[in-house]
Amino acid sequence: MKESLMEIVRCPMDKQELELEVIQRTDDEVLEGRLVCSECGEEYPIEEGIPNLLPPDMREDAPA
Amino acid sequence: MKESLMEIVRCPMDKQELELEVIQRTDDEVLEGRLVCSECGEEYPIEEGIPNLLPPDMREDAPA
Protein backbone atom coordinates (compact mmCIF):
# COMPACT_ATOMS: atom_id res chain seq x y z
CA MET A 1 0.00 0.00 0.00
CA LYS A 2 0.97 3.59 -0.63
CA GLU A 3 1.14 5.95 2.30
CA SER A 4 -1.47 8.10 0.59
CA LEU A 5 -4.03 5.40 1.46
CA MET A 6 -3.86 6.67 5.05
CA GLU A 7 -6.12 9.57 4.02
CA ILE A 8 -9.05 7.25 3.46
CA VAL A 9 -8.56 4.07 5.52
CA ARG A 10 -10.22 3.93 8.91
CA CYS A 11 -10.74 1.41 11.67
CA PRO A 12 -13.50 -0.95 10.46
CA MET A 13 -15.03 -1.00 13.95
CA ASP A 14 -15.23 2.63 15.07
CA LYS A 15 -14.25 4.41 11.80
CA GLN A 16 -11.54 6.42 13.57
CA GLU A 17 -8.20 7.33 12.03
CA LEU A 18 -5.37 4.82 11.97
CA GLU A 19 -1.67 5.25 12.68
CA LEU A 20 0.89 3.63 10.43
CA GLU A 21 3.80 1.60 11.82
CA VAL A 22 6.19 0.57 9.06
CA ILE A 23 8.23 -2.64 9.35
CA GLN A 24 9.42 -2.89 5.77
CA ARG A 25 9.00 -0.59 2.78
CA THR A 26 10.17 0.25 -0.72
CA ASP A 27 10.49 3.76 -2.13
CA ASP A 28 6.80 4.15 -2.65
CA GLU A 29 5.12 1.28 -0.83
CA VAL A 30 4.68 -0.11 2.64
CA LEU A 31 5.16 -3.89 2.43
CA GLU A 32 5.00 -4.99 6.06
CA GLY A 33 3.66 -3.08 8.99
CA ARG A 34 0.68 -2.31 11.18
CA LEU A 35 -2.26 0.06 11.25
CA VAL A 36 -3.24 1.00 14.76
CA CYS A 37 -6.56 2.61 15.63
CA SER A 38 -6.04 5.98 17.28
CA GLU A 39 -9.22 5.41 19.32
CA CYS A 40 -9.63 1.75 20.26
CA GLY A 41 -5.99 0.69 19.84
CA GLU A 42 -6.88 -2.33 17.69
CA GLU A 43 -3.98 -3.42 15.42
CA TYR A 44 -4.40 -4.39 11.78
CA PRO A 45 -1.52 -6.09 9.93
CA ILE A 46 -0.08 -5.07 6.56
CA GLU A 47 1.33 -8.15 4.79
CA GLU A 48 2.96 -8.27 1.36
CA GLY A 49 1.71 -4.73 0.76
CA ILE A 50 -1.92 -5.52 1.58
CA PRO A 51 -3.57 -4.10 4.70
CA ASN A 52 -5.92 -6.54 6.41
CA LEU A 53 -8.74 -4.46 7.83
CA LEU A 54 -11.15 -7.27 8.62
CA PRO A 55 -12.80 -6.91 12.01
CA PRO A 56 -10.54 -8.76 14.47
CA ASP A 57 -12.93 -11.67 14.97
CA MET A 58 -13.07 -12.33 11.21
CA ARG A 59 -9.31 -12.09 10.83
CA GLU A 60 -8.22 -14.87 13.23
CA ASP A 61 -7.47 -18.20 11.66
CA ALA A 62 -10.53 -20.24 12.41
CA PRO A 63 -10.12 -23.87 13.41
CA ALA A 64 -10.22 -26.09 10.31
CA MET B 1 -57.53 15.34 -21.73
CA LYS B 2 -58.85 14.07 -18.41
CA GLU B 3 -59.84 16.59 -15.81
CA SER B 4 -57.28 14.99 -13.48
CA LEU B 5 -54.56 16.60 -15.62
CA MET B 6 -55.50 19.91 -13.98
CA GLU B 7 -53.52 18.82 -10.90
CA ILE B 8 -50.24 19.01 -12.76
CA VAL B 9 -50.61 21.41 -15.73
CA ARG B 10 -49.52 24.98 -15.20
CA CYS B 11 -49.11 28.12 -17.27
CA PRO B 12 -45.88 27.65 -19.28
CA MET B 13 -44.95 31.31 -18.69
CA ASP B 14 -45.42 31.91 -14.97
CA LYS B 15 -46.10 28.31 -13.77
CA GLN B 16 -49.32 29.39 -12.04
CA GLU B 17 -52.48 27.28 -11.84
CA LEU B 18 -54.87 27.17 -14.75
CA GLU B 19 -58.67 27.28 -14.82
CA LEU B 20 -60.59 24.93 -17.09
CA GLU B 21 -63.35 26.16 -19.37
CA VAL B 22 -65.09 23.27 -21.09
CA ILE B 23 -66.68 23.70 -24.51
CA GLN B 24 -67.24 20.05 -25.38
CA ARG B 25 -66.68 16.87 -23.42
CA THR B 26 -67.37 13.14 -23.18
CA ASP B 27 -67.93 11.23 -19.93
CA ASP B 28 -64.28 11.21 -19.04
CA GLU B 29 -62.54 13.64 -21.37
CA VAL B 30 -62.49 17.28 -22.27
CA LEU B 31 -62.42 17.54 -26.08
CA GLU B 32 -62.70 21.28 -26.69
CA GLY B 33 -62.13 24.08 -24.26
CA ARG B 34 -59.69 26.53 -22.78
CA LEU B 35 -57.15 26.68 -19.98
CA VAL B 36 -56.89 30.16 -18.49
CA CYS B 37 -54.00 31.24 -16.30
CA SER B 38 -55.24 32.32 -12.87
CA GLU B 39 -52.38 34.82 -12.71
CA CYS B 40 -51.64 36.34 -16.11
CA GLY B 41 -54.98 35.56 -17.79
CA GLU B 42 -53.35 33.98 -20.85
CA GLU B 43 -55.65 31.50 -22.64
CA TYR B 44 -54.52 28.12 -23.95
CA PRO B 45 -56.80 26.16 -26.29
CA ILE B 46 -57.81 22.49 -25.92
CA GLU B 47 -58.48 21.00 -29.35
CA GLU B 48 -59.48 17.40 -30.14
CA GLY B 49 -58.66 16.50 -26.54
CA ILE B 50 -55.14 17.94 -26.65
CA PRO B 51 -54.22 21.04 -24.62
CA ASN B 52 -51.87 23.40 -26.45
CA LEU B 53 -49.62 24.88 -23.79
CA LEU B 54 -47.00 26.39 -26.08
CA PRO B 55 -45.98 29.91 -25.06
CA PRO B 56 -48.34 32.25 -26.93
CA ASP B 57 -45.67 33.50 -29.36
CA MET B 58 -44.84 29.93 -30.42
CA ARG B 59 -48.49 28.96 -30.82
CA GLU B 60 -49.56 31.55 -33.42
CA ASP B 61 -49.61 30.36 -36.98
CA ALA B 62 -46.46 31.79 -38.43
CA PRO B 63 -46.52 33.25 -41.94
CA ALA B 64 -45.66 30.53 -44.47
Added chain:
Amino acid sequence: MTVREEFDAWATEGRDRGMEDRHWHTAKHALARMPVEAGDRVLDLGTGSGYAGRAINDTTGALVCGLDGSPEMARNARSYTDSDSIEFLVGDFDHLPFADDTFDHAFSMEAFYYAADPHEALAELRRTLRPGGTFYCAVNYYEENVHSHDWQDSISVEMTRWDMDEYRDAFRAAGFHVAAQDTIPDRETEIPAESEFPTDEFATREAMVERYRTFGTLLTVGVVP
Protein backbone atom coordinates in the same frame (compact mmCIF):
# COMPACT_ATOMS: atom_id res chain seq x y z
CA MET C 1 -38.70 27.31 -39.65
CA THR C 2 -40.11 26.72 -36.19
CA VAL C 3 -40.28 23.36 -34.43
CA ARG C 4 -44.02 23.41 -35.02
CA GLU C 5 -43.73 23.99 -38.75
CA GLU C 6 -40.89 21.54 -39.32
CA PHE C 7 -42.39 18.69 -37.30
CA ASP C 8 -46.01 19.31 -38.29
CA ALA C 9 -44.77 18.67 -41.82
CA TRP C 10 -42.96 15.48 -40.74
CA ALA C 11 -46.11 14.25 -38.96
CA THR C 12 -48.29 14.93 -41.98
CA GLU C 13 -45.91 12.93 -44.17
CA GLY C 14 -46.05 10.02 -41.69
CA ARG C 15 -42.40 10.30 -40.74
CA ASP C 16 -43.38 9.83 -37.08
CA ARG C 17 -43.90 6.08 -37.65
CA GLY C 18 -40.66 5.76 -39.59
CA MET C 19 -38.75 7.31 -36.67
CA GLU C 20 -40.57 5.01 -34.26
CA ASP C 21 -39.40 1.91 -36.18
CA ARG C 22 -35.78 3.07 -36.36
CA HIS C 23 -35.48 4.57 -32.90
CA TRP C 24 -37.03 1.57 -31.18
CA HIS C 25 -33.85 -0.50 -31.84
CA THR C 26 -31.98 1.39 -29.14
CA ALA C 27 -34.74 3.26 -27.26
CA LYS C 28 -36.12 -0.04 -25.95
CA HIS C 29 -32.81 -0.77 -24.20
CA ALA C 30 -32.80 2.64 -22.54
CA LEU C 31 -36.45 2.20 -21.51
CA ALA C 32 -35.70 -1.24 -20.02
CA ARG C 33 -33.29 0.33 -17.54
CA MET C 34 -35.72 2.88 -16.11
CA PRO C 35 -36.77 2.14 -12.53
CA VAL C 36 -40.43 3.03 -13.15
CA GLU C 37 -43.01 1.70 -10.67
CA ALA C 38 -46.77 1.23 -11.13
CA GLY C 39 -48.55 4.51 -10.39
CA ASP C 40 -45.52 6.66 -11.20
CA ARG C 41 -45.99 9.68 -13.47
CA VAL C 42 -43.58 9.75 -16.40
CA LEU C 43 -42.87 12.45 -19.01
CA ASP C 44 -41.98 11.54 -22.62
CA LEU C 45 -40.26 14.67 -23.89
CA GLY C 46 -40.63 15.17 -27.67
CA THR C 47 -42.90 12.17 -27.88
CA GLY C 48 -43.30 12.04 -31.69
CA SER C 49 -45.53 9.03 -32.44
CA GLY C 50 -45.71 8.40 -28.68
CA TYR C 51 -44.23 4.88 -28.80
CA ALA C 52 -41.95 5.35 -25.77
CA GLY C 53 -44.83 6.57 -23.62
CA ARG C 54 -46.99 3.66 -24.80
CA ALA C 55 -44.22 1.18 -23.95
CA ILE C 56 -43.76 2.65 -20.45
CA ASN C 57 -47.49 2.67 -19.83
CA ASP C 58 -47.93 -0.92 -21.13
CA THR C 59 -45.07 -2.47 -19.20
CA THR C 60 -45.31 -0.63 -15.87
CA GLY C 61 -48.80 0.83 -15.52
CA ALA C 62 -47.30 4.29 -15.02
CA LEU C 63 -49.27 7.40 -15.99
CA VAL C 64 -47.62 9.02 -18.99
CA CYS C 65 -47.59 12.56 -20.37
CA GLY C 66 -46.31 12.79 -23.92
CA LEU C 67 -45.25 16.36 -24.71
CA ASP C 68 -44.46 17.62 -28.19
CA GLY C 69 -44.06 21.03 -29.78
CA SER C 70 -45.86 19.91 -32.92
CA PRO C 71 -49.68 19.75 -32.71
CA GLU C 72 -49.74 17.29 -35.62
CA MET C 73 -47.33 14.93 -33.88
CA ALA C 74 -49.48 15.05 -30.73
CA ARG C 75 -52.63 14.42 -32.79
CA ASN C 76 -51.04 11.41 -34.48
CA ALA C 77 -49.70 10.08 -31.17
CA ARG C 78 -53.13 10.35 -29.59
CA SER C 79 -54.69 8.39 -32.45
CA TYR C 80 -52.31 5.46 -31.90
CA THR C 81 -53.47 4.61 -28.36
CA ASP C 82 -56.67 3.97 -26.42
CA SER C 83 -55.00 3.88 -23.02
CA ASP C 84 -56.75 6.12 -20.52
CA SER C 85 -53.53 6.65 -18.60
CA ILE C 86 -51.64 8.44 -21.37
CA GLU C 87 -52.16 12.14 -22.06
CA PHE C 88 -50.66 14.12 -24.91
CA LEU C 89 -49.91 17.83 -24.64
CA VAL C 90 -48.48 20.42 -26.97
CA GLY C 91 -45.72 22.42 -25.32
CA ASP C 92 -42.13 23.59 -25.49
CA PHE C 93 -39.06 22.00 -23.84
CA ASP C 94 -37.90 25.34 -22.45
CA HIS C 95 -41.32 26.24 -21.00
CA LEU C 96 -42.67 23.05 -19.44
CA PRO C 97 -46.34 23.53 -18.54
CA PHE C 98 -46.17 21.50 -15.33
CA ALA C 99 -46.01 22.11 -11.59
CA ASP C 100 -42.77 21.55 -9.65
CA ASP C 101 -42.08 17.93 -8.60
CA THR C 102 -44.70 16.53 -10.96
CA PHE C 103 -42.81 13.59 -12.48
CA ASP C 104 -41.12 10.51 -11.09
CA HIS C 105 -39.14 10.02 -14.28
CA ALA C 106 -38.63 11.56 -17.71
CA PHE C 107 -37.53 10.00 -20.99
CA SER C 108 -36.52 11.58 -24.28
CA MET C 109 -35.38 10.01 -27.54
CA GLU C 110 -33.81 12.01 -30.38
CA ALA C 111 -35.49 15.22 -29.33
CA PHE C 112 -33.61 16.98 -26.51
CA TYR C 113 -31.08 18.71 -28.77
CA TYR C 114 -33.82 20.62 -30.61
CA ALA C 115 -34.43 22.73 -27.49
CA ALA C 116 -33.83 26.42 -28.28
CA ASP C 117 -31.84 26.51 -25.02
CA PRO C 118 -30.92 23.02 -23.80
CA HIS C 119 -29.65 24.40 -20.49
CA GLU C 120 -33.09 25.90 -19.88
CA ALA C 121 -34.72 22.59 -20.86
CA LEU C 122 -32.57 20.80 -18.25
CA ALA C 123 -33.50 23.41 -15.65
CA GLU C 124 -37.18 22.82 -16.45
CA LEU C 125 -36.75 19.04 -16.14
CA ARG C 126 -34.94 19.50 -12.84
CA ARG C 127 -37.82 21.64 -11.62
CA THR C 128 -40.60 19.29 -12.67
CA LEU C 129 -38.96 16.03 -11.48
CA ARG C 130 -39.22 15.04 -7.83
CA PRO C 131 -36.11 14.33 -5.73
CA GLY C 132 -34.80 10.93 -6.85
CA GLY C 133 -36.49 11.33 -10.23
CA THR C 134 -34.44 10.41 -13.30
CA PHE C 135 -34.06 11.96 -16.75
CA TYR C 136 -33.14 9.40 -19.40
CA CYS C 137 -31.79 11.44 -22.30
CA ALA C 138 -31.12 9.44 -25.49
CA VAL C 139 -29.66 11.03 -28.63
CA ASN C 140 -28.15 9.80 -31.90
CA TYR C 141 -26.93 13.29 -32.78
CA TYR C 142 -23.79 13.96 -30.71
CA GLU C 143 -20.21 14.99 -31.28
CA GLU C 144 -18.53 11.56 -31.07
CA ASN C 145 -20.95 10.20 -33.69
CA VAL C 146 -19.18 11.77 -36.66
CA HIS C 147 -21.75 10.23 -38.98
CA SER C 148 -24.40 12.54 -37.54
CA HIS C 149 -22.51 15.76 -38.19
CA ASP C 150 -24.24 16.59 -41.46
CA TRP C 151 -27.79 16.02 -40.21
CA GLN C 152 -28.23 19.74 -39.54
CA ASP C 153 -28.08 20.34 -43.31
CA SER C 154 -31.48 18.73 -43.84
CA ILE C 155 -33.29 20.09 -40.77
CA SER C 156 -34.29 23.73 -40.46
CA VAL C 157 -34.53 23.72 -36.64
CA GLU C 158 -31.23 24.54 -34.97
CA MET C 159 -29.65 21.53 -33.24
CA THR C 160 -27.17 21.39 -30.33
CA ARG C 161 -24.31 18.93 -30.81
CA TRP C 162 -22.70 18.23 -27.44
CA ASP C 163 -20.08 15.58 -26.78
CA MET C 164 -20.34 13.10 -23.91
CA ASP C 165 -18.46 15.37 -21.50
CA GLU C 166 -20.65 18.32 -22.37
CA TYR C 167 -23.78 16.30 -21.61
CA ARG C 168 -22.43 15.33 -18.18
CA ASP C 169 -21.32 18.90 -17.45
CA ALA C 170 -24.64 20.41 -18.50
CA PHE C 171 -26.60 17.90 -16.41
CA ARG C 172 -24.47 18.74 -13.38
CA ALA C 173 -24.74 22.48 -14.00
CA ALA C 174 -28.54 22.10 -13.98
CA GLY C 175 -28.39 20.37 -10.60
CA PHE C 176 -28.60 16.72 -11.65
CA HIS C 177 -26.31 13.97 -10.45
CA VAL C 178 -25.05 11.93 -13.43
CA ALA C 179 -25.84 8.28 -12.70
CA ALA C 180 -24.89 6.69 -16.01
CA GLN C 181 -23.69 7.41 -19.51
CA ASP C 182 -22.97 5.05 -22.38
CA THR C 183 -23.65 4.39 -26.01
CA ILE C 184 -26.21 1.74 -26.89
CA PRO C 185 -25.40 -0.08 -30.15
CA ASP C 186 -28.15 -0.58 -32.72
CA ARG C 187 -27.80 -4.27 -33.59
CA GLU C 188 -30.94 -4.39 -35.72
CA THR C 189 -30.65 -1.88 -38.53
CA GLU C 190 -29.73 -4.05 -41.50
CA ILE C 191 -26.37 -3.32 -43.03
CA PRO C 192 -26.19 -4.22 -46.75
CA ALA C 193 -23.38 -6.23 -48.32
CA GLU C 194 -20.10 -4.56 -49.24
CA SER C 195 -21.14 -4.39 -52.92
CA GLU C 196 -24.02 -1.99 -52.14
CA PHE C 197 -21.65 0.78 -51.00
CA PRO C 198 -21.36 3.70 -51.44
CA THR C 199 -25.04 4.33 -50.56
CA ASP C 200 -26.74 7.73 -50.37
CA GLU C 201 -25.81 7.98 -46.73
CA PHE C 202 -22.57 6.05 -46.30
CA ALA C 203 -19.37 6.06 -48.34
CA THR C 204 -18.24 2.70 -46.99
CA ARG C 205 -19.72 -0.31 -45.20
CA GLU C 206 -17.28 0.33 -42.30
CA ALA C 207 -18.79 3.79 -41.83
CA MET C 208 -22.29 2.35 -41.59
CA VAL C 209 -21.15 -0.36 -39.17
CA GLU C 210 -19.51 2.30 -37.02
CA ARG C 211 -22.59 4.53 -37.09
CA TYR C 212 -24.93 1.78 -35.85
CA ARG C 213 -22.95 -0.97 -34.13
CA THR C 214 -20.35 1.25 -32.43
CA PHE C 215 -21.82 4.71 -31.87
CA GLY C 216 -25.53 3.93 -31.75
CA THR C 217 -27.44 6.03 -29.23
CA LEU C 218 -25.84 8.12 -26.49
CA LEU C 219 -27.71 7.75 -23.21
CA THR C 220 -27.10 10.09 -20.29
CA VAL C 221 -29.02 9.48 -17.05
CA GLY C 222 -29.49 12.34 -14.61
CA VAL C 223 -30.95 12.01 -11.11
CA VAL C 224 -32.44 14.83 -9.04
CA PRO C 225 -30.65 14.96 -5.65
Added chain:
Amino acid sequence: MTVREEFDAWATEGRDRGMEDRHWHTAKHALARMPVEAGDRVLDLGTGSGYAGRAINDTTGALVCGLDGSPEMARNARSYTDSDSIEFLVGDFDHLPFADDTFDHAFSMEAFYYAADPHEALAELRRTLRPGGTFYCAVNYYEENVHSHDWQDSISVEMTRWDMDEYRDAFRAAGFHVAAQDTIPDRETEIPAESEFPTDEFATREAMVERYRTFGTLLTVGVVP
Protein backbone atom coordinates in the same frame (compact mmCIF):
# COMPACT_ATOMS: atom_id res chain seq x y z
CA MET D 1 -17.20 -21.87 6.59
CA THR D 2 -16.31 -18.20 6.65
CA VAL D 3 -15.95 -15.97 3.60
CA ARG D 4 -12.22 -16.03 4.19
CA GLU D 5 -11.96 -19.83 4.28
CA GLU D 6 -14.30 -20.44 1.34
CA PHE D 7 -12.75 -17.85 -0.99
CA ASP D 8 -9.16 -18.39 0.09
CA ALA D 9 -9.71 -21.95 -1.14
CA TRP D 10 -11.20 -20.69 -4.44
CA ALA D 11 -8.25 -18.33 -4.92
CA THR D 12 -5.73 -21.09 -4.25
CA GLU D 13 -7.43 -23.29 -6.86
CA GLY D 14 -7.26 -20.42 -9.39
CA ARG D 15 -11.03 -20.04 -9.59
CA ASP D 16 -10.57 -16.25 -9.47
CA ARG D 17 -9.43 -16.21 -13.14
CA GLY D 18 -12.25 -18.53 -14.19
CA MET D 19 -14.79 -16.15 -12.65
CA GLU D 20 -13.08 -13.21 -14.33
CA ASP D 21 -13.48 -14.83 -17.77
CA ARG D 22 -17.14 -15.66 -17.25
CA HIS D 23 -18.20 -12.51 -15.43
CA TRP D 24 -16.53 -10.19 -17.92
CA HIS D 25 -19.22 -10.99 -20.52
CA THR D 26 -21.75 -8.87 -18.65
CA ALA D 27 -19.62 -6.91 -16.17
CA LYS D 28 -18.03 -4.97 -19.01
CA HIS D 29 -21.43 -3.62 -20.07
CA ALA D 30 -22.19 -2.46 -16.53
CA LEU D 31 -18.74 -0.88 -16.25
CA ALA D 32 -19.21 0.95 -19.56
CA ARG D 33 -22.19 2.82 -18.14
CA MET D 34 -20.42 4.21 -15.08
CA PRO D 35 -19.85 7.99 -15.20
CA VAL D 36 -16.31 7.77 -13.82
CA GLU D 37 -13.98 10.73 -14.42
CA ALA D 38 -10.17 10.86 -14.33
CA GLY D 39 -9.00 11.36 -10.74
CA ASP D 40 -12.15 9.86 -9.22
CA ARG D 41 -11.76 7.28 -6.46
CA VAL D 42 -13.66 4.06 -7.12
CA LEU D 43 -14.32 1.02 -4.89
CA ASP D 44 -14.50 -2.51 -6.35
CA LEU D 45 -16.41 -4.43 -3.70
CA GLY D 46 -15.52 -8.15 -3.60
CA THR D 47 -12.85 -7.63 -6.20
CA GLY D 48 -11.81 -11.31 -6.69
CA SER D 49 -9.10 -11.29 -9.37
CA GLY D 50 -9.42 -7.50 -9.53
CA TYR D 51 -10.35 -7.32 -13.22
CA ALA D 52 -13.11 -4.73 -12.77
CA GLY D 53 -10.82 -2.40 -10.87
CA ARG D 54 -8.11 -2.86 -13.49
CA ALA D 55 -10.60 -2.04 -16.27
CA ILE D 56 -11.82 1.10 -14.51
CA ASN D 57 -8.26 2.24 -13.82
CA ASP D 58 -7.14 1.53 -17.42
CA THR D 59 -10.02 3.24 -19.16
CA THR D 60 -10.58 6.27 -16.93
CA GLY D 61 -7.43 6.88 -14.91
CA ALA D 62 -9.46 6.69 -11.70
CA LEU D 63 -7.82 5.59 -8.44
CA VAL D 64 -9.20 2.18 -7.48
CA CYS D 65 -9.52 0.35 -4.18
CA GLY D 66 -10.23 -3.37 -4.57
CA LEU D 67 -11.64 -4.78 -1.34
CA ASP D 68 -12.04 -8.48 -0.63
CA GLY D 69 -12.69 -10.59 2.45
CA SER D 70 -10.24 -13.24 1.29
CA PRO D 71 -6.53 -12.49 1.78
CA GLU D 72 -5.65 -15.00 -0.96
CA MET D 73 -7.95 -13.28 -3.45
CA ALA D 74 -6.38 -9.91 -2.63
CA ARG D 75 -2.88 -11.39 -2.98
CA ASN D 76 -3.73 -12.86 -6.38
CA ALA D 77 -5.37 -9.61 -7.51
CA ARG D 78 -2.30 -7.63 -6.49
CA SER D 79 -0.06 -9.95 -8.51
CA TYR D 80 -2.07 -9.31 -11.71
CA THR D 81 -1.35 -5.58 -11.94
CA ASP D 82 1.55 -3.14 -11.81
CA SER D 83 -0.61 -0.03 -11.78
CA ASP D 84 0.38 2.36 -9.03
CA SER D 85 -3.14 3.73 -8.80
CA ILE D 86 -4.81 0.50 -7.67
CA GLU D 87 -4.71 -0.62 -4.04
CA PHE D 88 -6.02 -3.91 -2.68
CA LEU D 89 -7.32 -4.26 0.86
CA VAL D 90 -8.72 -7.12 2.89
CA GLY D 91 -11.96 -6.14 4.58
CA ASP D 92 -15.60 -6.99 5.16
CA PHE D 93 -18.64 -5.58 3.30
CA ASP D 94 -20.46 -4.84 6.55
CA HIS D 95 -17.47 -3.06 8.14
CA LEU D 96 -15.95 -0.90 5.43
CA PRO D 97 -12.56 0.41 6.57
CA PHE D 98 -12.98 3.83 4.94
CA ALA D 99 -13.81 7.38 5.94
CA ASP D 100 -17.19 8.92 5.11
CA ASP D 101 -17.53 10.37 1.57
CA THR D 102 -14.39 8.60 0.33
CA PHE D 103 -15.58 7.26 -3.01
CA ASP D 104 -17.01 8.82 -6.15
CA HIS D 105 -18.38 5.47 -7.33
CA ALA D 106 -18.55 1.83 -6.29
CA PHE D 107 -18.88 -1.33 -8.38
CA SER D 108 -19.56 -4.90 -7.38
CA MET D 109 -19.93 -8.06 -9.47
CA GLU D 110 -21.29 -11.34 -8.11
CA ALA D 111 -20.27 -10.50 -4.56
CA PHE D 112 -22.80 -8.24 -2.80
CA TYR D 113 -25.17 -11.06 -1.79
CA TYR D 114 -22.47 -12.75 0.32
CA ALA D 115 -22.68 -9.90 2.85
CA ALA D 116 -23.66 -11.28 6.25
CA ASP D 117 -26.13 -8.37 6.42
CA PRO D 118 -26.72 -6.81 2.98
CA HIS D 119 -28.69 -3.93 4.52
CA GLU D 120 -25.65 -3.07 6.61
CA ALA D 121 -23.42 -3.34 3.52
CA LEU D 122 -25.69 -0.82 1.74
CA ALA D 123 -25.56 1.50 4.74
CA GLU D 124 -21.76 1.29 4.65
CA LEU D 125 -21.70 2.07 0.92
CA ARG D 126 -24.04 4.98 1.47
CA ARG D 127 -21.74 6.30 4.17
CA THR D 128 -18.51 5.97 2.19
CA LEU D 129 -19.86 7.37 -1.13
CA ARG D 130 -20.03 11.13 -1.63
CA PRO D 131 -23.31 12.84 -2.59
CA GLY D 132 -23.91 12.05 -6.26
CA GLY D 133 -21.80 8.89 -5.99
CA THR D 134 -23.18 5.74 -7.57
CA PHE D 135 -23.22 2.09 -6.52
CA TYR D 136 -23.33 -0.29 -9.50
CA CYS D 137 -24.47 -3.61 -8.05
CA ALA D 138 -24.33 -6.55 -10.48
CA VAL D 139 -25.48 -10.06 -9.53
CA ASN D 140 -26.26 -13.30 -11.35
CA TYR D 141 -27.80 -14.82 -8.25
CA TYR D 142 -31.29 -13.33 -7.85
CA GLU D 143 -34.85 -14.51 -7.48
CA GLU D 144 -36.04 -14.06 -11.08
CA ASN D 145 -33.07 -16.10 -12.34
CA VAL D 146 -34.55 -19.49 -11.44
CA HIS D 147 -31.45 -21.19 -12.82
CA SER D 148 -29.41 -19.73 -9.95
CA HIS D 149 -31.62 -21.08 -7.17
CA ASP D 150 -29.52 -24.17 -6.44
CA TRP D 151 -26.18 -22.36 -6.28
CA GLN D 152 -26.38 -22.16 -2.50
CA ASP D 153 -26.01 -25.98 -2.38
CA SER D 154 -22.37 -25.79 -3.46
CA ILE D 155 -21.30 -22.70 -1.46
CA SER D 156 -20.89 -22.76 2.29
CA VAL D 157 -21.26 -19.00 2.76
CA GLU D 158 -24.88 -17.93 3.22
CA MET D 159 -26.26 -16.04 0.20
CA THR D 160 -29.12 -13.51 0.02
CA ARG D 161 -31.48 -14.05 -2.92
CA TRP D 162 -33.48 -10.86 -3.46
CA ASP D 163 -35.77 -10.21 -6.40
CA MET D 164 -35.62 -7.01 -8.45
CA ASP D 165 -38.17 -5.22 -6.24
CA GLU D 166 -36.31 -6.19 -3.10
CA TYR D 167 -33.08 -4.74 -4.50
CA ARG D 168 -34.82 -1.44 -5.26
CA ASP D 169 -36.52 -1.36 -1.87
CA ALA D 170 -33.33 -2.14 0.03
CA PHE D 171 -31.39 0.55 -1.86
CA ARG D 172 -34.07 3.09 -1.02
CA ALA D 173 -34.24 2.00 2.62
CA ALA D 174 -30.47 2.60 2.85
CA GLY D 175 -30.92 6.14 1.52
CA PHE D 176 -30.04 5.64 -2.14
CA HIS D 177 -32.08 6.88 -5.06
CA VAL D 178 -32.55 4.07 -7.62
CA ALA D 179 -31.37 5.41 -10.98
CA ALA D 180 -31.54 2.25 -13.08
CA GLN D 181 -32.26 -1.45 -12.98
CA ASP D 182 -32.18 -4.04 -15.72
CA THR D 183 -30.83 -7.41 -16.69
CA ILE D 184 -27.81 -7.52 -18.98
CA PRO D 185 -27.81 -10.57 -21.27
CA ASP D 186 -24.65 -12.64 -21.63
CA ARG D 187 -24.34 -13.03 -25.41
CA GLU D 188 -20.90 -14.66 -25.26
CA THR D 189 -21.10 -17.81 -23.18
CA GLU D 190 -21.22 -20.54 -25.79
CA ILE D 191 -24.37 -22.60 -25.81
CA PRO D 192 -23.83 -26.14 -27.13
CA ALA D 193 -26.05 -27.82 -29.73
CA GLU D 194 -29.35 -29.40 -28.72
CA SER D 195 -27.79 -32.87 -28.82
CA GLU D 196 -25.41 -32.04 -25.93
CA PHE D 197 -28.29 -31.66 -23.48
CA PRO D 198 -28.92 -32.52 -20.70
CA THR D 199 -25.57 -31.25 -19.38
CA ASP D 200 -24.43 -31.31 -15.74
CA GLU D 201 -25.93 -27.87 -15.25
CA PHE D 202 -28.89 -27.63 -17.60
CA ALA D 203 -31.70 -30.10 -18.34
CA THR D 204 -32.54 -28.46 -21.67
CA ARG D 205 -30.96 -26.09 -24.16
CA GLU D 206 -33.86 -23.67 -23.60
CA ALA D 207 -32.96 -23.48 -19.92
CA MET D 208 -29.38 -22.56 -20.74
CA VAL D 209 -30.49 -19.97 -23.29
CA GLU D 210 -32.82 -18.45 -20.71
CA ARG D 211 -30.10 -18.41 -18.03
CA TYR D 212 -27.63 -16.50 -20.20
CA ARG D 213 -29.46 -14.70 -22.99
CA THR D 214 -32.58 -13.69 -21.06
CA PHE D 215 -31.72 -13.44 -17.36
CA GLY D 216 -28.00 -12.70 -17.51
CA THR D 217 -26.84 -10.25 -14.86
CA LEU D 218 -29.13 -8.08 -12.75
CA LEU D 219 -27.78 -4.55 -12.44
CA THR D 220 -29.18 -2.10 -9.89
CA VAL D 221 -27.74 1.42 -9.81
CA GLY D 222 -28.09 3.50 -6.65
CA VAL D 223 -27.18 7.18 -6.31
CA VAL D 224 -26.44 9.00 -3.07
CA PRO D 225 -28.76 12.07 -2.84
